Amino acid sequence: MVRRGELTxxxxxxxxxxxxxxxxxxxPWRDHRQIINGILWRLRTGAPWRAIPERYxxxxxCYERFKRWDADGTWARLLQEMQVKDDSVGHVEWTADIDSTISRAHQHAAGARKRGTTAGRSIRSSRKGQALGRSRGGLTAKLHLITEARGLPMAVQPAPGNVVDRTAFEAAIAALRLPRGGPGRxxxxxxxxxGDKGYPSKKTxxxxxxxxIQAVTPEHRNRTTDRRRKGSRGGRPPASDSETYKQRNLVGRCFGKLEPWRAIATRLDKLAGRYLAGVTTDCLMPWLRQAELSDTLQQDP
Structure with a gap:
């Protein structure tokens, strides 16, 4: 019997x-499907690893398998394979949306240090290296998500919660990398x-x-005022397609599918790589559901 949240x-x-x-x-390894279901249970509930039910x-x-597959890139490869299969048959639509969401870091997520740091050094640099930032509500982390035109996640990039969106923009764009189904780069x-008004700037x-890449981002009100104040020296307003911009809600819908996973909505992992592995596993599930839906539609007369 397949329980809620498990692999069908x-x-x-x-x-x-x-x-x-x-x-x-x-x-011999324990059954992969059983272990993956245990990892999904932990990500969905946000419970400690020691609370995973015995049926998994x-x-x-479960923890060692999750950690090992994070180290060797298995989680990222699973997501990538699903994306490559859809792209090879022309299902991926390359009008991308980008947005970010902020999540509060649990107290157990604080305190991770970089390798080589000493007890006398400040931990600010280590927090920044683990994508943690000090905000008004405490330690927080951001996730920058890029989706395709159907609202399916294509790339995700963690960043400290106190870093503005346009600062992490280039790193988020660099995370978008989809191999071809055949030859080619x-x-x-x-x-x-x-993108929304948090991303546009001269640098982005x-x-x-x-x-x-065609930018579909409205100009921020402050920049509009500054440009008009300069008159002819302010230049022309940047072009933006208002009809295409209406699709920006798709990335918000994708966040709505990811954030019910409690280990993602509240950051529980100290290491940024381990947290990103959990997010990547979470991003895999919408692709699997989309594949099941496509198979069902093809089977219907």
Whole structure:
């Protein structure tokens, strides 16, 4: 019996060949599907690892599998494979949306240090390296998400919660990298990029212009006032497609699918890489649901 939030039979059939095989010289691994369901349970509920129910196997096995697949990039590869399959048949629509959401860091997420830091050094740099920032409400983290035109997640980039959106813009764009189904370089440039007023600036527009990406971002009120105050020296207003901008709600809907996962809505992991692995696993689920929906529509007469 498949419980709520677990992998369905169709979803498991799609990712079953992708996880790494166990070393033939060691002990056989516990069933991948059982362990993945245990990891999904922990991400969905936000409970400690030690609270994972026995039906998912030893909790230490769930944690070690999650940590190992974070280190070798298995979680990112699972998500990437689903994206590549859709892109190879032309289902991915390259009008991208970008936005960010902020999450409060749990008290257990604070205190991680960079390797090589000493007890006498300030921990500000280590917090910044782990995508944690001090905001008015305490330690917070941001997630910058890029979705395609159907609202499915394409790339995600963590950042400290006190860093403004346009500062982390280039890192978020660099995270978008989708290999081809056949020969050719990975695709890193959508046709258009939709963003709210927190992203536009001269630097971000120049970044998009260099990459050949059409910017669909309205001008901030302060910049409009400043440009008009300068008169002819202020230049022309940046072009923005108001009809395309109406699709910006899709990235918000995607956040609505990700944030019910309590280990994502509240950051529980100290390390930014471990937190990103959980977010990547969360992003995998909408792609699996979309694949099941596509299979159902193809089967219907």
């Amino acid at each position: 039979d169709k979803a498991w059939q799609r990712i079953e060949p992708l996880p790494p095989a166990a070393d033939s010289r060691g002990r 196997g030893p909790r230490q096995t 990975p695709r890193t440039r959508p046709d258009r990029l939709i 527009r120049s970044c998009l212009r260099r990459r050949g």
